[in-house]
Amino acid sequence: xxxxxxxxxxxxxxxxxxxxxxxxxxxxxxxxxxxxxxxxxxxxxxxxxxxxxxxxxxxxxxxxxxxxxxxxxxxxxxxxxxxxxxxxxxxxxxxxxxxxxxxxxxxxxxxxxxxxxxxxxxxxxxxxxxxxxxxx
Numbered sequence: 001x002x003x004x005x006x007x008x009x010x011x012x013x014x015x016x017x018x019x020x021x022x023x024x025x026x027x028x029x030x031x032x033x034x035x036x037x038x039x040x041x042x043x044x045x046x047x048x049x050x051x052x053x054x055x056x057x058x059x060x061x062x063x064x065x066x067x068x069x070x071x072x073x074x075x076x077x078x079x080x081x082x083x084x085x086x087x088x089x090x091x092x093x094x095x096x097x098x099x100x101x102x103x104x105x106x107x108x109x110x111x112x113x114x115x116x117x118x119x120x121x122x123x124x125x126x127x128x129x130x131x132x133x134x135x136x
Contacts, residue, residue, distance in 0.1 A: 002119045002136035003042045008076050011069060012039055018069040020047055020115075022058035022082070030054045036098045040116065045078065048098045049086075049113040056113070059084050065117060068125060075125035076135075078117070086113030 004012070012018070021031045032055050036048035045067065049056065059065065059082045067078040085091045091113060098111040122136040 001043060002122050004039070004045075004078070004119055004122055005135065007074075008078075008122055008135070009039045009042065011071060011074055011076065012037070012045060012078075015069045015071050018047070018067050020055065021066040021068070022055050023062050023064070024058050025061040030058055036101065036111070038094070038097075043119050045080075045117050045119065046094055047115045047117065048094060048111050049084075049115065050098075050102075050109050050111060052112070056084065059115060065115070067117065070125065073126055073128075075127075077123040077125050078119050079121040079123070080117040080119045082115040082117045084113055084115050090116070 017033045017035045018037055019031050020034045021029055023029045032052070034047045036050070038046045040046050063082045065080055065082045069076060094114050095111040102109040121134060124130045124133045124135055
């Protein structure tokens with residue numbers, strides 16, 4: 001278990017998109033871009049599923065994931081364990097804000113599910129001597 005610092009959480013919330021990387025059971029990686037995301041608490045983030053195909057298959061076969069995000073020279077990698085949800089109260093609460101955001105944009109897109117990612121490790125990806133340093 002790792003706790004995301006206030007700085008990590010703030011940047012996660014600020015950036016428009018994050019890169020979500022999963023891997024098949026045989027290790028073949030896949031990355032996708034996710035814009036509908038949220039910090040749940042200091043150990044958990046949520047990534048909404050509108051278009052996951054390979055991503056969902058990978059999470060079901062291998063829940064270990066990575067999330068990368070940056071702005072300017074501030075950059076982080078989150079390694080974690082994903083849990084996919086597409087029903088129940090946990091999903092309903094996330095689906096409401098995602099669907100409303102797409103409606104506000106005039107897009108007919110609906111959330112199909114999403115991944116709660118429990119953060120196991122946090123790394124700096126900023127250029128310079130701190131690149132690759134484990135923060136939590």
